[in-house]
Amino acid sequence: MHNSSAPLIGKKYTVRCSACRVRGWGLCEPIHDDELDVVERFKAGDKVLEAGQDLFREGEPSRELYTVLEGWMFLYKLLEDGRRQIAKIVLPGDFVGFQPDLEALLDHSAQALTDVRLCVFPRDNFLELNRAHPELAIRLTCLVAHDVEMSRDRLTSVGRRSARERVAHFLLGLFYRVRLRHQEPRGASIPMPLTQEHIGDALGLTSVHVNRTLRNLRDEGLIEIANRRLHILDPDRLADAAGFDEDSLGRT
Amino acid sequence: MHNSSAPLIGKKYTVRCSACRVRGWGLCEPIHDDELDVVERFKAGDKVLEAGQDLFREGEPSRELYTVLEGWMFLYKLLEDGRRQIAKIVLPGDFVGFQPDLEALLDHSAQALTDVRLCVFPRDNFLELNRAHPELAIRLTCLVAHDVEMSRDRLTSVGRRSARERVAHFLLGLFYRVRLRHQEPRGASIPMPLTQEHIGDALGLTSVHVNRTLRNLRDEGLIEIANRRLHILDPDRLADAAGFDEDSLGRT
DNA sequence: CGTAAACGGTGATGTCGGTCAGCCTAATCT
DNA sequence: AGATTAGGCTGACCGACATCACCGTTTACG
Numbered sequence: 001m002h003n004s005s006a007p008l009i010g011k012k013y014t015v016r017c018s019a020c021r022v023r024g025w026g027l028c029e030p031i032h033d034d035e036l037d038v039v040e041r042f043k044a045g046d047k048v049l050e051a052g053q054d055l056f057r058e059g060e061p062s063r064e065l066y067t068v069l070e071g072w073m074f075l076y077k078l079l080e081d082g083r084r085q086i087a088k089i090v091l092p093g094d095f096v097g098f099q100p101d102l103e104a105l106l107d108h109s110a111q112a113l114t115d116v117r118l119c120v121f122p123r124d125n126f127l128e129l130n131r132a133h134p135e136l137a138i139r140l141t142c143l144v145a146h147d148v149e150m151s152r153d154r155l156t157s158v159g160r161r162s163a164r165e166r167v168a169h170f171l172l173g174l175f176y177r178v179r180l181r182h183q184e185p186r187g188a189s190i191p192m193p194l195t196q197e198h199i200g201d202a203l204g205l206t207s208v209h210v211n212r213t214l215r216n217l218r219d220e221g222l223i224e225i226a227n228r229r230l231h232i233l234d235p236d237r238l239a240d241a242a243g244f245d246e247d248s249l250g251r252t
Numbered sequence: 253m254h255n256s257s258a259p260l261i262g263k264k265y266t267v268r269c270s271a272c273r274v275r276g277w278g279l280c281e282p283i284h285d286d287e288l289d290v291v292e293r294f295k296a297g298d299k300v301l302e303a304g305q306d307l308f309r310e311g312e313p314s315r316e317l318y319t320v321l322e323g324w325m326f327l328y329k330l331l332e333d334g335r336r337q338i339a340k341i342v343l344p345g346d347f348v349g350f351q352p353d354l355e356a357l358l359d360h361s362a363q364a365l366t367d368v369r370l371c372v373f374p375r376d377n378f379l380e381l382n383r384a385h386p387e388l389a390i391r392l393t394c395l396v397a398h399d400v401e402m403s404r405d406r407l408t409s410v411g412r413r414s415a416r417e418r419v420a421h422f423l424l425g426l427f428y429r430v431r432l433r434h435q436e437p438r439g440a441s442i443p444m445p446l447t448q449e450h451i452g453d454a455l456g457l458t459s460v461h462v463n464r465t466l467r468n469l470r471d472e473g474l475i476e477i478a479n480r481r482l483h484i485l486d487p488d489r490l491a492d493a494a495g496f497d498e499d500s501l502g503r504t
Numbered sequence: 505c506g507t508a509a510a511c512g513g514t515g516a517t518g519t520c521g522g523t524c525a526g527c528c529t530a531a532t533c534t
Numbered sequence: 535a536g537a538t539t540a541g542g543c544t545g546a547c548c549g550a551c552a553t554c555a556c557c558g559t560t561t562a563c564g
Contacts, residue, residue, distance in 0.1 A: 077408045079495060085408040099401065100394040107401055130390055137389035138382055142352040144396045149351065149359050151403035156329045156337040159410045159456030163551070195511065204411030209551055211513060243331060415521065447541065461521055463543060 014046045015069055015119065025093030025181055026067045027143065030135040039136075042129055044120040051193075055110040055118070056097065062106050064120050065097040071116030072193055076201065077108050086202035088150065089113075089174060089194070091181060095143050102126065113193045158204045161243065166203045167213045168242035171223060175232050192230040217241070266298045267321055267371065277345030277433055278319045278371075279395065282387040294381055296372040303445075307362040307370070308349065314358050316372050317349040323368030324445055328453065329360050338454035340402065341365075341426060341446070343433060347395050354378065365445045410456040413495065418455045419465045420494035423475060427484050444482040469493070 017040040023029060028039055044064065049055055055066065058077060073090040087108060090096055096110055102123050130137035153173070157166045178190040196214065197207040205213075217223045222238045224231040232238060269292040275281060280291055296316065301307055307318065310329060325342040339360060342348055348362055354375050382389035405425070409418045430442040448466065449459040457465075469475045474490045476483040484490060 075404075077404060079408070079412060081495075083412040085404075085411045087404045087407055098393075098397055100397040108404060127390060130393075131386045134383045134386045134389055137386055137393060138379060141350075141382075141389060141393040141396055144393055144400060145350055145352040148396060148399045148403060151400060151407060152327075152329060152337075152339045152360060155339055155403060155407050155410060156331070158407060159337045159453075160331060160335040196513095197511085201411075206552060207512090208514085208553080212551095215513080243333075448543095449541080458522060459542090460523080460544085464521090467543080 014043075015117070016040070017043065020069070020119070022067065022069055022093035027095045027136065027139055028067075030139045031133075035133075038133065039129075042121060042125075044122045047118045047120050049112040049116045049118065051112050051114050051116075053112050055112065055116075056106055057109045058106055060106050062097060062099060062102055062104070062123050064123055065095065065126060066121070067119040068092050068094050068096065069117040069119050072113040072191075073110055073116055074113055074198065074202075075108050075110050084201045085204070086198060087154070088147070089177075089202070091178060093181060095140070097123075098140070098144065113198075154202075163203075163205055163209055163213050164216065164241060165243050166205070167199065167210065168217065168222070168238050169244060170199065170203055171230060172232070172235070172238055172242050172244055175230065188233070188235075189229050189231040192225055192228050266295075267369070268292070269295065272321070272371070274319065274321055274345035279347045279388065279391055280319075282391050283385075290385065291381075294373060294377075296374045299370045299372050301364040301368045301370065303364050303366050303368075305364050307364065307368075308358055309361045310358055312358050314349060314351060314354055314356070314375050316375055317347065317378060318373070319371040320344050320346050320348065321369040321371050324365040324443075325362055325368055326365055326446075326450065326454075327360050327362050336453045337456070338450060339406070340399070341429075341454070343430060345433060347392070349375075350392070350396065365450075406454075415455075415457055415461055415465050416468065416493060417495050418457070419451065419462065420469065420474070420490050421496055422451065422455055423482060424484070424487070424490055424494050424496055427482065440485070440487075441481050441483040444477055444480050 017023070017028065017036045018033070020026075020028065023031075028036075031039055046069070047066070049071075051071075055073065056062070068090055070092055072092075073094075073096070074086050075088040075090060075096065076084055076086045078084050088094075090110070097106075099107065130140060157169050161169065175190055179186065194202075195207070196210045199205075199214075200207040200210040203210070214223075214225065217238070218225070220237075222232075222234045222241065224233055238244075269275070269280065269288045270285070272278075272280065275283075280288075283291055298321070299318070301323075303323075307325065308314070320342055322344055324344075325346075325348070326338050327340040327342060327348065328336055328338045330336050340346075342362070349358075351359065382392060409421050413421065427442055431438065446454075447459070448462045451457075451466075452459045452462045455462070466475070466477065469490070470477070472489075474484075474486045474493065476485055490496075
């Protein structure tokens with residue numbers, strides 16, 4: 001379905017930590033090469049998920065924690081009547097499934113946007129691992145704190161920006177975030193597995209209105225979406241339309 | 253201005269950790285009595301702030317981290333044109349000022365809602381303290397992770413709920429949160445230092461519309477706001493109006 | 505190969521919440 | 535005591551975004 005899918009599905013091998021390509025952005029960043037066996041022994045294996053499948057659902061008990069190795073996901077919440085809010089677009093290197101009380105039920109769901117490969121940590125003894133390796137605990141705190149920042153940004157957008165500003169801000173933020181992780185050869189475009197409905201659910205808009213807004217931005221020559229790729233044609237004017245804050249770029 | 257103000261302003265003494273009344277909810281929760289001197293030595297003192305003053309502002313370098321000892325605050329972000337989004341209502345015990353990169357500039361501001369007393373930690377060596385005391389690092393992670401959950405909830409409200417649902421959900425959530433911390437003798441009311449404008453800025457609404465919504469809820473006998481106090485008259489019907497999720501109560 | 509989803513796209517119409525404008529009261533300042 | 539300000543409150547009007555309804559294209563699948 002998506003270009004990265006073919007190579008993933010079916011392969012059963014487990015990525016070795018020494019060959020982990022997202023180590024620099026993930027939880028294990030502070031682990032030295034010679035200590036790598038600590039996490040390697042802790043790791044429960046890999047897990048592969050097809051696009052569209054849920055990794056976990058709100059209300060389930062938490063069993064495992066994950067680092068995304070390949071592919072994109074998103075975190076979301078559902079209201080009783082089916083309204084959906086997407087809280088985060090998850091990229092390779094992101095750590096998902098952690099919550100303050102690991103015994104508690106999950107308060108959100110996670111779904112694969114593309115086919116996905118995950119590094120699985122067991123929930124049990126995860127805190128012990130952190131206790132034994134304070135660098136890991138501190139790294140985890142930083143990752144989570146970064147999530148808070150991104151959440152605050154998104155909340156500010158949804159609460160206070162117009163639809164046009166929101167869409168522009170979202171696309172630009174995603175663009176820089178993806179590029180910072182070198183997911184793609186640098187260029188003015190990134191893969192775009194999100195549908196207009198996903199974008200709407202992330203921004204508190206309907207897909208109809210996202211469509212119109214996107215068309216405006218396209219008509220004005222700011223962006224182009226084609227073949228599941230997003231092209232930023234005029235970053236400056238897009239940043240303008242977004243009221244984009246340069247400062248927020250330092251943060252991966 | 254607010255009832256708790258008189259006793260705070262002017263007093264210069266520093267709260268001793270052994271007498272700290274928010275220890276159970278704050279960062280220091282895992283610290284044993286006999287280890288308390290570790291944080292006591294680290295602590296830089298107390299700081300007192302009047303209602304309406306900023307503790308720090310977006311764009312400033314981070315110098316200190318704080319635990320709120322008394323009073324309420326809020327975290328917020330401003331857009332260039334002055335639109336404001338309130339990201340969190342801060343209660344006693346909450347830890348504020350932490351961010352993933354302690355060297356970076358602050359990405360949000362914090363303002364006192366009432367007169368406030370804070371426990372001040374220096375930013376420098378804070379990570380070393382955490383490295384030396386993994387329990388502290390883990391506790392910090394949990395506090396921050398809890399922030400993420402609350403952020404996601406708020407985002408879901410602002411993105412997907414109607415004004416009426418948002419207001420009901422906000423008030424009910426605040427009510428339970430305040431009560432869980434035993435801030436008040438149990439009863440159907442809590443202090444309410446927020447103006448309608450604050451509520452609007454927290455929920456992505458104008459104060460005008462908050463006013464109308466509040467009046468509806470009052471007319472229907474669900475709530476009452478008087479003398480800077482919020483009274484929950486009919487929790488069940490309010491939860492109904494909010495589409496309130498019982499599950500989200502376990503989390504302080 | 506034919507059919508059904510899934511997704512993008514678009515017009516007509518409706519409404520929720522914003523904007524503007526102004527009043528009232530209580531608290532604070534001089 | 536009078537003036538000023540912050541906050542609550544309300545009506546008239548408006549517009550941004552939602553809703554509904556429908557079409558066309560591409561992809562997946564029996």
